[in-house]
Amino acid sequence: MPATASSAAAPPAARLDASTLLWLLVAFSAVTLYPPGDVIATIRHLRVPDTDDAMRLVEARDLAAGQGWFDNVQARFLPPLGIASHWSRLVDAPIAGLILLLTPLLGRSLAEGVTLAIWPPLLFGVYGAVLFTGVRRTFGPRAAVLALLAATQTFGVTVQFAAGRIDHHGLQMIAILAMSLCLIRGGRAAGIGAGALAALSLAIGLEGLPSVALGALFVVGDWVLRGRVALPGFLGFGLGLGLAAPILFGAQTAPGLWSATACDALSPPWLWLAAGGAAAALACAGLDRRLGSIPARLACVAAIGIVLLGGFAALFPVCLGGPFPGMTPLVRDRWLLAVNEMSSVGKFVARGQWEVLVYYPVLALAALAASWAVLRGMQAHRRAHAVAALMLWPGLVIGWFQFRGIYVASGLIPLVAGPVLDRALGCAADRAAALRLRAGLAALAFGLVSTAWMIPAALGGLFQDGGRKAAEQNAFACLADTAVAPLAALAPGTVLAPIFMGPAILMLTPHAVVAAPYHRAIPGLTAALEGLGGIEADLRRQVEAHGVRYLVACLSQPAADLRGETAFATRLARGETRADWLEPLPLDGSVLKVWRVR
Template sequence: MPHAAAASPARIDPRTFLWLLVALAVATMNAPAEIWETIRHLRVPDTDDAMRLAEVRDLLGGQGWYDNVQLRFQPPDGVPSHWSRLVDAPIAGLILALTPLAGRALATGLTAALWPALLFGLYGFVLYRGARGLFGPRAGVLALLAATQTFGVTVQFTPGRVDHHAVQILAILGLGLCMIRGGLRAGLVGGGLAALSLAVGLEGLPYVALGALYLAGDWILRGRPALPAFLGFGLGLGLAAPALFAAQTAPGLWGTTYCDALSPPWLWLAAGGLGTALAAAGPGGRLGSAWGRLALAALCGAGLLGGFALAFPLCLGGPFPGMTPLVRDHWLLTVNEMSSVPTFIARGQWEALVFYPVLAIASLCAAWSAWRGPERRAWSVFALFLWPGLVLGYVQFRGIYVASGLVPLVAGAVIDRALRLAADRAVPARRRWAAAGLSASLVSTVWMAPVVLGVTLAPDVRTAPDPSGALACSGPAGVAALAALPPGTVLAPIFMGPSILLRTPHAVVAAPYHRAIPGLTAAIEGLGGTEADLRRSVAAFGVDYLVACPSRPGDDIRGAPAFATRLARGETSSDWLAPVAVPGVLKVWRVTR
């Protein structure tokens, strides 16, 4: 009797293996301790997250939908927020849904942990569908896997990250995929997503403008076949933008110009886009040459931009009109998200540089593939959004936020191609290794090695403040000590303002927001100047408590150690400041007038 053939060893399906890798990567994106700290102690990664939760809490506490004034910020008048209620609403709804099950405090922590996870799930779904439709199922799974390793993406979906950047990443990713698909329906959806991005925050404005120019240029070159996408985009943007504006803006402010939020200047541009698209569908539909279509588009564009310059000259200088050099130098330019690559290098902040290589390589890959490869429309849209993010990110770190959301699309396609080449032994080994190296370079975690090397070999070049010092002062444990004091107005370091608003009943003079120039000025001058400077700031805002963070003193703006810094060190005292003993690292004084 012949021997039975040996059973072949069981093999796992490659696609199943990739999905298991994705599941493992998603499960390990965030440390359990971080998730628990967010749920239990409302740990948030950034000052903006704390301010968002403070706004949501006020909304749940009865503040009106259209009333976005933070009354405990520079009291008694308060400071109007330029953030969108469209982001506040789902967060507030989730807290309300969880409150009967867990109580308000725990429901807030659960929401802070769940909201970014839910958004990442939606981002992953859109990313997978987009990559699968363009490059195949395996590329879709690989794009998901790459997303879990792309720091520019994961930092926006970490527990406690309830700011609006994740929503903008989703909106612009959706816009890009709609532009690639083309057609009237995709154009309508893309225009609506562009409007949503503008309503949530103006960081997406460059991408919306580029998307409009791309679709207009496509119509100029190809004529009628490209018209439906252009018309749909114009209709979606032109109709959705005013609707979203009205949904979140008090009727009494509909005529007020704000350069930092969706308001008449940007509605003018949206309406101009709608008008241009309608002109393309009307008289433009009879133009048989690209030159004629170019002339029509140029005429519409000149009228649009000329009208903007004449009607809204204030916004030509950017979103921060009225900012003084003092505030710009001692606050704005010191914030990480406003810092440039040379600034990071000069400060020795090597960890920030891990975000840039993958964005640069993805931009190069997209541009090359748009020039030479298949799916040229898709790659041209990728390049259209990646390159501005890289350029803007070089000048200001926050410029990379939206563009990073497209990096996994490029990585998924490139890694998928590298796997195909690796399986084809007819391909020269040199080419297979080059493809493998390119694939690895699109994974952010690979770039941790040179960052660690830089930190290890050149530790002395770091001049940036240690973030642990700020966290010790502004985190839950640090600020909790202030909550036990009778309510009053607090003059504290700027970065502590949102945490104090979130975790205590106190009012604050300063927080890191450009609409609050008087408070920023008072904090910079008061905490960084002489005793007379401090008394002036205290008197101007009726301050009850002075708070100092010993590890993060204010800038010495007078060329000598600031009075508040010497006070925190115990090197001086004053008869109008009575020390208040509180547990923790903070130094606190009660103003005795």
């Protein structure tokens, strides 16, 4: 056959369309979130990103081993009584279930490692499905794919779904995102769903309380402004929250504790507000026909709000001061306010921790962009932007003073970034669009991708104090399995160690600990601060008070000095002094200093 005929008969070269390319980019970005080295280290060495992940594994492990569902006491934490955890069994249960499911196939140790490795990407898949569905319904399919792409590049999101990240923040992020999307959709069914998801968030942890409160204010404000047409959403939210909250509370709380006030977990104070919200929705629904104007509806909800908040203050005054009642000044100043998640943006910058740049600016841009779109965007999208802005601003404000404020809010960033990226791409292809508009949208889209902020963060890191950076790396070394696991060879006993080491010791050894970074364990926190930061008499007093068998020191991160002189435990670790009542114990391969109490 002639060559020309052959060429004419050949099929055209296959080309990938833009949608397929975007999906391939999303898939590539998602896969690269889990480097093989990190996954292997998680499986083989139980490497976790945070102390909370280690403690979560300890709780799930105990539940899988037969600890009672309502028994949330960690017996090896500050023995002999232990510490009752305020964490939710709703988070422990699926992790424990995976461990039990995999143990017959892999053995207990490997089953735990595999669970640590697969649980976060499974949750990230759920987050992505919720995000994609919600954005597609409001903004279209391309914006939804771009929202997924933005999610894979948003550090505030990906850090909560990293390998080994089994703490509750990922689940809470999903619950608040799904609640927000239900609020955007509107209507009775979506309102019920939003209220139930708000209750789930509260049952998981109270970090989402500001978002839940603003969700309630949104449906109330919607009804005040629009009247009867917004009533189904208001009523649905109130009933969903009011019914689901006590059900979830009862499902994870021992009946004997149903009347106990806990300011740091779902309990009567917050059930009062949830039930009051349901009653308020029912009352407003009954009075709707008589409240024909905005002032009348506003007066009604204001009166109900005064009763609710006044009752809260009268019945539960202890919770007016926050979730940490009973915390001593020593523990607050020397521990709570010193941890990263309680630090302000100013403190991060002052300490040269420029990694804050990959988290905070993108959150600020998302809040500003959503707010601008409420005023100047398309009418059909203004409700979505209003909800997004409402959920982003609290994270922005709270996160300025306490870094943990950005955790839940970061999950809403892709909800804003996806549509912005979509519009920027559309505008770039439109030759009729003004150059100023195209340039502005391109800059905004670039700024909403938090990986772009790695550039200034990296530049700031060049000026970071080398000594501080080395100290942080050495502190992480004290948490590695190669450092902590050798302690397991010692006969079981109670360990007094730096506060940040407590969860790792519980996870990797059979020992008990005096201190770990949890606010309910005030005596243990005090013992670590005073014992490790004071003079020899302080250390000996705390050792005797808590039946300590082993003293452990991390040389790279000693306790803060409390007496105006170098702490005795620090000098002991440096070899500058000794004590006859402490016997040094050499541990092969460990970077820790360990002594047995004689």
